[in-house]
Amino acid sequence: MTIDFSILLDFYPALLHGLYNTILICASSLVLGMLLGVPVCMLRMSGSSVVRFLGKSYINVVRGTPFLVQVYLLYYVGPLYGLTLSAFVCGVITLTIFGSAYFAEIYRSGVESVPKGHLEAARSLGMSRVQAFTRITFPQMMALIIPMLTNQLVGLVKESAILSTVTVHELTFAGTRIIGETFRYFEVYIALALLYWILNTLLAALADKWEAHFTKYMKRNKRSEWI
Numbered sequence: 001m002t003i004d005f006s007i008l009l010d011f012y013p014a015l016l017h018g019l020y021n022t023i024l025i026c027a028s029s030l031v032l033g034m035l036l037g038v039p040v041c042m043l044r045m046s047g048s049s050v051v052r053f054l055g056k057s058y059i060n061v062v063r064g065t066p067f068l069v070q071v072y073l074l075y076y077v078g079p080l081y082g083l084t085l086s087a088f089v090c091g092v093i094t095l096t097i098f099g100s101a102y103f104a105e106i107y108r109s110g111v112e113s114v115p116k117g118h119l120e121a122a123r124s125l126g127m128s129r130v131q132a133f134t135r136i137t138f139p140q141m142m143a144l145i146i147p148m149l150t151n152q153l154v155g156l157v158k159e160s161a162i163l164s165t166v167t168v169h170e171l172t173f174a175g176t177r178i179i180g181e182t183f184r185y186f187e188v189y190i191a192l193a194l195l196y197w198i199l200n201t202l203l204a205a206l207a208d209k210w211e212a213h214f215t216k217y218m219k220r221n222k223r224s225e226w227i
Contacts, residue, residue, distance in 0.1 A: 005187050011178045018174025019195055025088070025170060026157050026199075029095035033156070034149075036096060037103025044108055055104070062101035068162050070094050075166045091163040091170070099156050106148045110141035142214040150207035154200045161196075171195060 008015070043055025062070070074083075075090045085093070114137050122132035164173035175192045179185055 003186060004184070005191075007182055007184050008178075008187060008191055011182075014174045014178060015171070015191065015195070018169060018171040019199075021088075021169050022157075022160055022171040023199070025091050025095065025163065025168070026160050028092050029099060029160075030153055030156060032092070032096040033099030034103050036100035037107055040100055040104035041107040041111075044104055045111065059101045059104055062098060063105075067094070067098050067159050068165065070098060071162060071166055087163070087166050087168045090166060091160070091168040095156060095160060095163070098159065099152065102152050102155075103149070106145050106152060107141075109148070110145035111137065113144050114140045139214055143211070146207060146211040146214060150204055150211075153203055153207065157200055157203065158196065 040055055040058060043051055044059060046052045046055065071090065071094045074085065074094050075087065078085060078090075118136050118140070119132055122136045123129075127135065160170060161172040163170055164176060167173065171192060175188045179188050182188070
């Protein structure tokens with residue numbers, strides 16, 4: 001069989017529609033997952049053993065089960081108990097829950113990486129807990145965890161392809177339908193790989209700018225030490 005990428009010209013609207021839905025689902029899930037990760041992290045780091053156990057159990061269950069099984073549970077088992085969701089909403093919710101467990105652990109590792117002496121020094125200067133966190137802990141924590149956050153964000157974009165199995169009209173689903181009509185596996189899968197690569201490359205570039213913003217103070221400190 002000859003390779004002919006020109007067949008994609010007839011189906012580019014479908015690919016663009018799938019790409020748009022992938023971006024929409026991923027953007028929604030990434031934001032919601034990062035927000036949900038904050039209270040989960042707080043549960044995980046609670047002083048109460050019972051609350052800490054609940055946070056740890058949530059993380060272990062979500063991280064210890066395949067994402068595909070979680071999607072099937074919500075989409076196919078949910079209606080048996082009165083929880084009927086559209087494929088799109090199901091996709092956003094499952095991707096949010098899946099991501100939140102990983103984000104919570106990333107946040108925890110970031111907070112625990114900041115020396116306690118920095119926080120104690122801030123409190124001794126009269127800062128409240130909120131001021132100490134926002135001015136001392138948060139900037140240092142972000143500089144440390146952004147590479148891990150980037151890996152997780154890219155991973156979630158790739159996991160979104162699994163949502164095609166429950167008929168979410170995202171990029172992989174669009175490609176599968178095109179293959180069903182044309183039987184052009186090579187051209188379509190190369191196009192899908194290229195589009196996912198572009199999407200993740202842009203995301204990584206955005207994260208690099210984010211990292212540069214939060215590490216500015218570190219570079220300034222290093223320059224001052226050299227002087």
